[in-house]
Amino acid sequence: MNRATNKFHCDLKHPTKKKMKTVKQTTPYKDHRIIALKVIDWCLEEFGIYADIKLKLGDYNDFKCWGQCYEGETMPAESVSINRYIVEIAKNQTLRDFVATVVHEMVHVKQWETNNWRGEGEAEANKLQYKLTDKLWKENIL
Numbered sequence: 001m002n003r004a005t006n007k008f009h010c011d012l013k014h015p016t017k018k019k020m021k022t023v024k025q026t027t028p029y030k031d032h033r034i035i036a037l038k039v040i041d042w043c044l045e046e047f048g049i050y051a052d053i054k055l056k057l058g059d060y061n062d063f064k065c066w067g068q069c070y071e072g073e074t075m076p077a078e079s080v081s082i083n084r085y086i087v088e089i090a091k092n093q094t095l096r097d098f099v100a101t102v103v104h105e106m107v108h109v110k111q112w113e114t115n116n117w118r119g120e121g122e123a124e125a126n127k128l129q130y131k132l133t134d135k136l137w138k139e140n141i142l
């Protein structure tokens with residue numbers, strides 16, 4: 001496993017009831033939040049899925065990880081239930097890596113939504129993270 005792969009470590013079988021430090025959503029996170037939300041919207045469209053994504057930003061030390069995602073409670077809607085996912089992204093990385101990390105976690109959301117992945121799902125997420133980041137950049141999404 002190379003360093004790049006390790007860097008985006010996250011676990012599809014992440015326990016949903018994990019205790020974690022509260023992350024303050026204050027002004028230093030504002031720009032990162034706007035960018036991450038644009039990436040999330042773009043990914044949902046690109047993957048043709050609809051899910052409720054709760055975004056949490058912090059530092060690497062808050063999460064002990066650059067990015068991770070796990071399933072949240074399903075929101076009851078009128079006729080259809082919408083799955084909720086919590087996506088946590090460390091903001092103290094370069095913009096390109098930050099965007100790639102959001103893409104990576106969104107690939108996991110797609111895997112859950114389509115119920116389709118191999119192994120830990122990491123191979124696909126690692127393969128797509130920079131490919132889609134470049135595509136996103138070319139399309140001037142950010």
Ligand SMILES: [Zn+2]
Nearest residue numbers: 009010122125
């Ligand atoms: Zn992953």
